[in-house]
Amino acid sequence: MTDQVEEIRSKLDIADIVREYIPLQQAGANFRAPCPFHKEKSPSFMVSTSKQIWHCFGCGLGGDVFSFVMKQEGLEFGDALRYLAEKAGVVLERQRPEMREEKGRVLELLDLCSRYYYQAFLKSPKADFARSYVESRGFDSALSDEFRIGYSLPDGDALCTFLLSKKYTANDIFAAGVGFKKEQGYGLLDRFRNRLMIPIRTIHGSVVGFGGRVLDVNEKLGKYINSPQTAFYDKSNIVFGLDKARNEIRAKGFVILVEGYMDFFALYQAGVKNVAAISGTALTLNQIKLIKRFTNHFYFSFDTDSAGSAATLRGLGLVLKEGVQAKVICLPKKSDGTPMYKDPDECIRKNPSDWFSAVQHARSCIEFHVERVLTPEVQADSYKKKQAVREIFDVIAFLPDRIEQDHWIRVLAKELSLSERILWEEFNQKDRVIKKPVRPVQNVSVQSQQRNTKSDREDLLLSILWKYPELCKYVQDTVTSSMFLEKDNNKVYTFLLSMYTKGSFESGKDGFSSQIEEELPKEKLVLLLLLVDNEYGETEKDELKKIVGQLGTHIRLRALQTRREELKRLLDEAEARGDSSAVEGYMESFRILE
Numbered sequence: 001m002t003d004q005v006e007e008i009r010s011k012l013d014i015a016d017i018v019r020e021y022i023p024l025q026q027a028g029a030n031f032r033a034p035c036p037f038h039k040e041k042s043p044s045f046m047v048s049t050s051k052q053i054w055h056c057f058g059c060g061l062g063g064d065v066f067s068f069v070m071k072q073e074g075l076e077f078g079d080a081l082r083y084l085a086e087k088a089g090v091v092l093e094r095q096r097p098e099m100r101e102e103k104g105r106v107l108e109l110l111d112l113c114s115r116y117y118y119q120a121f122l123k124s125p126k127a128d129f130a131r132s133y134v135e136s137r138g139f140d141s142a143l144s145d146e147f148r149i150g151y152s153l154p155d156g157d158a159l160c161t162f163l164l165s166k167k168y169t170a171n172d173i174f175a176a177g178v179g180f181k182k183e184q185g186y187g188l189l190d191r192f193r194n195r196l197m198i199p200i201r202t203i204h205g206s207v208v209g210f211g212g213r214v215l216d217v218n219e220k221l222g223k224y225i226n227s228p229q230t231a232f233y234d235k236s237n238i239v240f241g242l243d244k245a246r247n248e249i250r251a252k253g254f255v256i257l258v259e260g261y262m263d264f265f266a267l268y269q270a271g272v273k274n275v276a277a278i279s280g281t282a283l284t285l286n287q288i289k290l291i292k293r294f295t296n297h298f299y300f301s302f303d304t305d306s307a308g309s310a311a312t313l314r315g316l317g318l319v320l321k322e323g324v325q326a327k328v329i330c331l332p333k334k335s336d337g338t339p340m341y342k343d344p345d346e347c348i349r350k351n352p353s354d355w356f357s358a359v360q361h362a363r364s365c366i367e368f369h370v371e372r373v374l375t376p377e378v379q380a381d382s383y384k385k386k387q388a389v390r391e392i393f394d395v396i397a398f399l400p401d402r403i404e405q406d407h408w409i410r411v412l413a414k415e416l417s418l419s420e421r422i423l424w425e426e427f428n429q430k431d432r433v434i435k436k437p438v439r440p441v442q443n444v445s446v447q448s449q450q451r452n453t454k455s456d457r458e459d460l461l462l463s464i465l466w467k468y469p470e471l472c473k474y475v476q477d478t479v480t481s482s483m484f485l486e487k488d489n490n491k492v493y494t495f496l497l498s499m500y501t502k503g504s505f506e507s508g509k510d511g512f513s514s515q516i517e518e519e520l521p522k523e524k525l526v527l528l529l530l531l532v533d534n535e536y537g538e539t540e541k542d543e544l545k546k547i548v549g550q551l552g553t554h555i556r557l558r559a560l561q562t563r564r565e566e567l568k569r570l571l572d573e574a575e576a577r578g579d580s581s582a583v584e585g586y587m588e589s590f591r592i593l594e
């Protein structure tokens, strides 16, 4: 097993895997990015390809490609292993334990269901209406094939009978959420009957559930029924279409977030493939986190009715707190102010150019809010005015700087005929209340605290020297290893100096042999390898020379100070004892020190 872990590790490049989630920037010999595991303004998440490790200097997390995937995807080691084995093209030898067997079997069953529904859609005479419905939507066969848009037969137990014939058990069927026990009599009943079937997949493309759209207009049930919550499907944890759209989202740099499957398909069919749908639920925090793996820019395109704008407002509030850049795609209105299209689906089908223009002119979050509340109705009512101002303050509070905040406060003051001073007073009061728990202040202060600890400067100096051993020249005469307070640092410095003197190093990339690596704790090694690029990735070597000098001076002065304090203490003790020869000795030491 360990061999296979090693094999997988050696076949993958950690940078490629990390890049699937966050964009990496070159930083010296390593890569850097904003940490996906904590909020931060300046990137301190580092990836080393030479060591195949990652480390965050902000939150302190780190590890290898397995731990990264486990954390990022929320997987157990076994699942991460399976996932990465597939990526690396490694066939795992060992049999999976019982639980895995069951999970694997149910996922297989769900996949089989989607194929079954799709075949029924293609071939069954009973699916005539479903096929013509899909055609009327303008969806072509490539689309229904790619997503396996299917059809569930109206017969009560067609699917269950099929699944039982394939040796799946009733329990498998219940676990998958596609059937249940008949209330009366014996046997099983299909959950979905006479519906257009839309397979719902995880981010990795496994089918975990279904959305079933009603085809019979006389049916009293809702327009959609979705799979019930199962061990595999939790609607608040799924973003529809993300498995197909993730690459395009990353390439375009933003995601278009729609409400329903039909909006999704209409856009996808029209070539707008950086789209995802939050079908069947209000936007959740988990969904935001899933999407944030691919982009930090969300464009909302929800329904144009009042429920849709309420959902947009809620969504905006939520994503702002997560540090997402949000915009709203505002579809054109008629002259009386009512929406021209009820949703993105209708807009792109009837008039694609209206759609594309709306995307191009998507409103910033604050513009959207201001426009929404600055209606004559609000203007005329002082209570509503106050409410409106409060709402907008929530948004202004998240603007990145005072200049932008100032701009919008002026706009508000002008439009609502209020004094700027009063607005600022109100805002500052509110700002203090809402910002605190949200802004990533906490991490910043943790970071700066860490930066000020004693060993930090030592680490910095050693990390630079590790990469550029020739810079030892600027400290070797003034800084001795005993001046390092941390034991490991003391050891590393001694090692670095001796390698430097012997001339056995290669400048520019992890300069030294692995000799010392085995003696050091892993965390120390990671720190020394990555810290320099994290702090000084873009710094010229000439500048680094100066920094080495400064760090060296600091460490030397600190050592002197410590020595002085120690001598002072010894001197005082000797005097108290009346030991005059010791006093003389310490005095002499003092003199040499100065």
Ligand SMILES: [Zn+2]
Pocket: 035, 036, 037, 038, 045, 056, 057, 058, 059, 060, 061
């Ligand atoms: Zn972090």
